[in-house]
Amino acid sequence: MNSFKTEDSQNxxxxxxxxxxxxxxxxxxxxxxxxxxxxxALFSYVLYPSLNYGAKSEFYLRNIPKNxxxxxxxxxxxxxxxxxxxxxxxxxxxxxxxxxxxxxxxxLLGVSSSFAWNGTWARIINKSPNNCYGSLFVDKGxxxxxxxxxxxxxxxxxTVGLVGRVFEVxxxxxxxxxxxxxxxxxxxxxxxxxxxxxxxxxxxxLLKMSHIPIKADIEQNTEVFTSRTSILFPQGISIxxxxxxxxxxxxxxxxxxDLFPTIGINAIKEVYIISRILPKEMGNINNLxx
Amino acid sequence: MxxxxxxxxxIFVTILYWLFANNFLFMSIASNILFTSAVSLAILLNPVVxxxxxxxxxxxxxxxxxxxxxxxxxxxxxxxYVVHISxxxxxxDLPIPQIILVFVLSVLAFLFHQLLSLVFTDINPLQLKSxxxxxxxxxxxxxxxxxxxxxxxxxxxxx
Numbered sequence: 001m002n003s004f005k006t007e008d009s010q011n012x013x014x015x016x017x018x019x020x021x022x023x024x025x026x027x028x029x030x031x032x033x034x035x036x037x038x039x040x041a042l043f044s045y046v047l048y049p050s051l052n053y054g055a056k057s058e059f060y061l062r063n064i065p066k067n068x069x070x071x072x073x074x075x076x077x078x079x080x081x082x083x084x085x086x087x088x089x090x091x092x093x094x095x096x097x098x099x100x101x102x103x104x105x106x107x108l109l110g111v112s113s114s115f116a117w118n119g120t121w122a123r124i125i126n127k128s129p130n131n132c133y134g135s136l137f138v139d140k141g142x143x144x145x146x147x148x149x150x151x152x153x154x155x156x157x158x159t160v161g162l163v164g165r166v167f168e169v170x171x172x173x174x175x176x177x178x179x180x181x182x183x184x185x186x187x188x189x190x191x192x193x194x195x196x197x198x199x200x201x202x203x204x205x206l207l208k209m210s211h212i213p214i215k216a217d218i219e220q221n222t223e224v225f226t227s228r229t230s231i232l233f234p235q236g237i238s239i240x241x242x243x244x245x246x247x248x249x250x251x252x253x254x255x256x257x258d259l260f261p262t263i264g265i266n267a268i269k270e271v272y273i274i275s276r277i278l279p280k281e282m283g284n285i286n287n288l289x290x
Numbered sequence: 291m292x293x294x295x296x297x298x299x300x301i302f303v304t305i306l307y308w309l310f311a312n313n314f315l316f317m318s319i320a321s322n323i324l325f326t327s328a329v330s331l332a333i334l335l336n337p338v339v340x341x342x343x344x345x346x347x348x349x350x351x352x353x354x355x356x357x358x359x360x361x362x363x364x365x366x367x368x369x370x371y372v373v374h375i376s377x378x379x380x381x382x383d384l385p386i387p388q389i390i391l392v393f394v395l396s397v398l399a400f401l402f403h404q405l406l407s408l409v410f411t412d413i414n415p416l417q418l419k420s421x422x423x424x425x426x427x428x429x430x431x432x433x434x435x436x437x438x439x440x441x442x443x444x445x446x447x448x449x
Contacts, residue, residue: 009336009337009338012338013337013338013341013374016337016338016341016342017337017341017367017371020341020342020345020363020367021364021367021368023345023360023363024345024348024360024361024363024364024367025360025364026360027352027359027360027363028358028359028360028361028364028406028410029410040353040359043353044353044354044355047308047354
């Protein structure tokens with residue numbers, strides 16, 4: 001009984017095998033109609049469109065009606081052009097940014113040609129968000145001739161102002177201490193009589209101006225410059241403008257004022273490092289107080 | 291119930307193959323889920339059901355492909371029958387025989403497909419990269435695919 005069953009099962013298997021082989025050979029040998037080709041092309045294209053991108057697409061689209069092949073080719077063209085369009089959009093955005101940067105750098109170069117000092121432009125490579133009024137890093141170092149205590153200035157349009165000084169120098173980058181750093185101080189002068197006062201950073205946007213004589217010719221918007229008596233900074237660089245005078249808060253007959261820096265520290269992207277020959281002893285000074 | 295289970299498995303594998311072909315390409319070669327599934331079922335199921343699975347999965351591969359229409363249907367059907375014949379002599383329930391079987395069959399299937407394409411469509415579909423890498427991927431895949439189908443058949447009684 002079992003052997004009959006096995007024999008039946010074997011016969012059925014052989015019949016099924018022959019039927020499927022016949023069907024497969026039939027599909028292989030006889031050319032499919034246009035309708036079958038179109039249906040196959042559309043079906044596989046919908047499921048797996050990338051299949052047609054290869055060199056076989058011409059073969060794949062054979063024997064199908066012109067309108068169907070046009071439809072598929074148009075879709076492929078559309079995909080290709082969409083990718084191209086996106087690439088072009090990105091390139092255009094990049095070009096726009098480059099044009100703006102180029103304009104800005106051209107202006108800076110124009111401004112630097114009128115500088116009375118020799119030096120080099122450096123790009124800001126790092127600012128610490130925790131200490132944005134303290135220090136920053138620039139992309140020039142010992143190999144580019146930068147030395148410790150060099151004066152750092154920047155330009156905002158036609159306006160040029162003090163940014164700080166080089167504090168640490170490495171092979172290809174340097175650390176700059178900003179005028180707004182709360183450990184920074186310098187001598188500043190203002191007015192026709194070149195009255196001197198002490199400028200100090202406070203770790204905020206504004207600088208503190210102290211030791212202003214009571215009778216000094218000072219008012220709001222008075223511009224303060226670096227003094228000739230300053231050891232580190234060349235004279236005549238704008239430090240900032242007086243924003244508020246505290247005449248009632250006198251200490252030992254001196255007034256105190258707030259000073260708004262000439263160069264907004266947050267906006268600068270490049271700085272100009274002035275090359276000066278300082279006394280050898282100055283190279284070892286790392287005390288921020290001038 | 292088994293019939294519905296079979297249909298579910300058929301559709302599930304076709305979708306899985308489509309997902310692999312579209313999203314999980316390894317060195318531009320989709321792991322041939324259809325092929326390994328066909329071999330697994332040829333080992334596990336009775337020949338009539340296995341032949342049906344193999345023929346229709348081959349047809350699906352033909353629809354998805356760009357070469358001779360019917361070639362994969364023919365190849366998968368022949369492979370299923372070869373496995374059916376040889377499983378009387380070898381124990382394909384073990385991973386090592388499965389790996390050897392799938393490696394040999396993958397290479398033979400490639401060559402057979404090449405022959406059919408040259409005869410019926412005059413184009414050469416063989417990519418050397420596929421010839422060298424796909425049999426290895428298929429061989430590595432087969433024990434896992436077989437284990438899944440084995441679980442579905444013996445434990446869940448779906449197939």
